Amino acid sequence: MTSPTIPADLEAWCTANDQRALDELFAFLRIPSVSARSEHKVDCATAAQFVADRLTQIGFTTSVESTPGHPIVVGEWRGAGSDAPTLLIYGHYDVQPAEPLELWTSPAFEPTIRDGRIYARGSVDDKGQLYLHIKALEAHLATRGALPVNVIVLAEGEEEVGSVNLEAFLEREQTRLACDAVVISDSTMFAPGIPSILSSLRGMAYLEITVQGANGDLHSGMYGGAVVNPAMALARILATMHDRDGRIAIPGFYDAVRPFPDHVRAQMRELPFSDEQMMHEVGVTALGGETGYTTLERLWTRPTCEVNGLLSGYTGEGAKTVLPAHAMAKVSFRLVPDQDPAVVASLVDAHVQRVAPAGVTVHVEHLHGGRPWRADLQGPIIEAGKTALEAAFGRAPVITGEGGSIPVVGDFERILGAPVLLMGFGLPGENAHAPNEWISVENYQRGTRAAAALYEEYRRHHHHQS
Template identity: 45%
Template sequence: MAKDLDTILHSREADFQSDLIDWLKIPSISSDSRHTQDVHAAADWVVEKFRSLDLEVELIPTQGHPLVYAQTPPVPGAPVVLVYGHYDVQPVEPLDKWVTGPFEPDVRDGNIYARGATDDKGQVLTHIQSLAAWRETGQPLPLQIKYLIEGEEEVGSENLQQFLKTESERLACDVVVISDNSQLGDGKPAITYGLRGIIAFELHVDGPARDLHSGSFGGALANPANVLCRMMSELIDAEGKIQIPGFYDDVRELSDAERAQLAKLPFDESRFAKQVGVDALVGEPGFTTNERRWARPTLDINGLTSGHQGEGGKTIVPSTASVKFTCRLVPDQNPDKIAEVVKERIAAICPPGVRHRLEVGHGGGGMLASIDSPYMAAAQQAIQRSFGVTPFLIREGGSIPIVAEFQEQLGAECLLLGWGLDDDNAHSPNEKFCLADFHRGIRASAYLWEELAAKS
């Protein structure tokens, strides 16, 4: 049977790639109301894909974008797998940085370029195409798979979180499989056992009732832009240590054993610096680069707005300034608690002469998975069979807030199996996905169903 499956996987590669291209053409930007119909079209596309596989499928409306739920028949005595992914994508600006249109998928140099290629249409599609291959074998699937694919991951998954609270019985499973992250590097597949959480903020600082002439009024009143810069500099020092009382209270520290394990990973700091375009790597003292980006909390400004932004000069004291910033959190840090200590710190450092308003955005906790479970062993074996090498065990600095919710609400193990690469430009212009890894991901997924069933 394995030979038959391999033959099908190889013979269907062109069809699998064609499906990916079709899905990537849909501009399903969840944060932009102008694309609401496109987001729904992307959901409809995957609904039809499930129907073509004769699955029981449902398009579930929410107060925002719909959820897609599908399932295969139960298999008594075998594990139940929940596959999670998302069909929504990030905005595409700046457009002038794209070599080809973000929704005009282009294949070059072994990669497919389009928004959503690696985050997350290409990766979640591997787990759908693997089922298609299994169906063609004529053999019964060795376990039950439930699929839950949402359209709001890029805006916080709020409606999915509500769905989890009310539909946990329907989603009951032994293990959740997610591919929305990266390998350690090219030819270095990995299983991610830890994710950071997140909490987002937007701070507004208001001063005079209108923009004022900087010559006539400068020096006589507080400049909101100057104040905002000073306030943000008081939240984090030059070395990356966060200056907010209580912020580190619940941080789960790395054990000596885990630090030793992370230190053994093949990681070239100079190559990493060159890849991201900097001449030096900096951060919180006492930690390695991988520890800082995977297992330590951070605070980063995401955008600043104030005063004149057009061509040429305009000598004003702006009436208002604002900043968007996020904190990445580690296991045991509670987003709600962090929001409170940030509020208290902002209020304490806001000077006279201006007014401030802090808006708290989406948030979610970090997670750690067991590296000793039978499901982890099954995933390692499936990846070994497909990629030809043993996968590394890594953490990831990014956030998929819903993962912690899956652990809490469903009590299930989570397998984070990333097929992407760290230079795939997720959230940036020229997002890509290596097509060889797309097909290796489909094979690994197909083998995973077999390996997981063998663990029952």
């Protein structure tokens, strides 16, 4: 059995166009399409139009669909005929906020190559991984004048704020978006040179907890010791969320958790992973988490509770003796099958209200949520992905899990009835939601080739199965 390779004409076109593929991505990355910030609404629209324009230029029929939030771009190419399968490629053009800006070595929205990496907000999450598909589609259309399968490209602008309008859009446009498989490149490879197929994602319930005490800030000397301190109350509430073993201590939290199959856990334990290397990478002297699980199991197969932000009282230079009027925490829970974000949010709310002391009022707002997901690891799109990745990277992919969330994956499967292939090209340490986000130039280019190969392999594997 010979190793698969990238077809020569596609490879030649990609090589001839690698520089242009970088230049175009850089233009895309310069648009500060931060979906969480209302002041960037116009930038999100600009990024959507950028994607639509590029798809139109390579031969797609495109539309930019309004939503109550940021627009959704749909590009369609239906020239493969009705006996060919239809592949839907999903990605997102929005990015995380770039703050704290002062920690970026080069500006967040001025892409810069250093040491073989493209540094910019959105480089890996997800503009780079979306755009490499556009280049792969162009490779086919420019070289052969056609794609091997029918293709729908769907790019949204609200992934970083919970894809709040996508589910309704999928429901409404079910017929137009009907497809045989979905491919998403918005994840990381296990390690450099090791292509990966992601078999599970954690879901999320992202909450904002506010504790209100007095009707205004008070002097901590004149009232301290008698008026309940909302910042201390918040700390005590947060401290009830885990027990001593790192398990989440919110009643009912684990009720819906369905354990990962033993063979999946066995595969995970075979992956080359070093706690020491992770500790070195992030700069800590010990890891933590739930007892009884390996680090990869903690990251991929177990739910978590994390504080994402804290704010109360005086946080400037020096000392101010204030008893704050309120305190805020952003708290997110990563979820595993079959936990439901809305159920988790209401369990947390009930718990928080139960443990809150008299003298303060606590409000829990569910900012956004997404369901967890686990793949059925078989069928033509999975087989095509394996072959395409091996062709592009020279070795067969490994099967991984991931701690992050792509909340829409489950929606695609449920609403469109199509299996999802998660074929990502990020790498550990890529700083996806932090300063100095990057994607490796090599992975951007190999990813383009893997995508180009995928479309062809999918036609072949689908045909075999039909």
